[in-house]
Amino acid sequence: MTTKTATGTFESEVMPYLNQLYSGALRLTRNNADAEDLVQETFLKAFKHFDSFQPGTNLLAWLYRIMNNTFINAYRKKTREPKTSTVDEIQDYQLAQDTSHPETRSAEATALDRLGTEDILAAMDALPQEYREAVYLADVEGFSYKEIAEILEIKQGTVMSRLHRGRKKLKDLLQDRLILSRPVGEATDRNLVTSQGGK
Structure with missing residues (x-):
């Protein structure tokens, strides 16, 4: 050639x-x-x-x-001032939800549609780097566990562990923001129902 x-x-x-x-x-x-x-x-x-x-x-x-x-x-060793993510990055995240790989598609990802860009940025940025990488590659880029393992050069079991923990953390962060973004009455009613659920 x-x-x-x-x-x-x-x-x-x-x-x-x-x-x-x-x-x-x-x-x-x-x-x-x-x-x-x-x-x-x-x-x-x-x-x-x-x-x-x-x-x-x-x-x-x-x-x-x-x-x-x-x-x-x-790049990782460089020390710089805190960086700010762009709106385009988050729009890419939102647009990718419908085409994510079925093996790694998380139910929590659909909650992003109910939140604004700033909420999504804050939730994603709050995740530790290793969890953020795994969640991004799985739920945004749609890579399989095997592909993510090859990209990050880690074991497939480690990928699954990071995704499980990362998604749980993201779910908690998103849930908190969803509650805070609702009208006071709605959030209060939801909390009341939750507290009475076991009765």
Whole structure:
């Protein structure tokens, strides 16, 4: 395969994932400029090692693995001021709910539709990094347990554990915000019903 042909193949197969990778990079870096740099670095490494990609496997998962490793090696050690997520990132989260992978689809994710962008941002940002990564890759990107394990380079059982704990924490955070977002009377009535449920 000539260099020109290889470049054309890479562009036609990888470029369609540009926006999706950028959303993932923004989730990791919390900064637009750093996210752009991370995606660029990911694409350069992916192009350099494109001959190692195994046709028939999940290309997006392969790209995410490169990006995650690049972030760990080059970005995580940097100390910066707190980053602010963008509205686009959360819109991507909301739009992905209907197309999430059936194996990792969580019932709690549908509650996001009832909350505003700020509530979702706060709930997601409140999760520990390892839980946030797992929940994002499963419920936003729709990856399977096996694919997430390959991306994060951890055991599949660890993925399932992080998802279970992460979703539970997210559920609690979302539930608190759903209650607080309701009219006072409605929230009070709900709490009353809950407290009487065992009677």
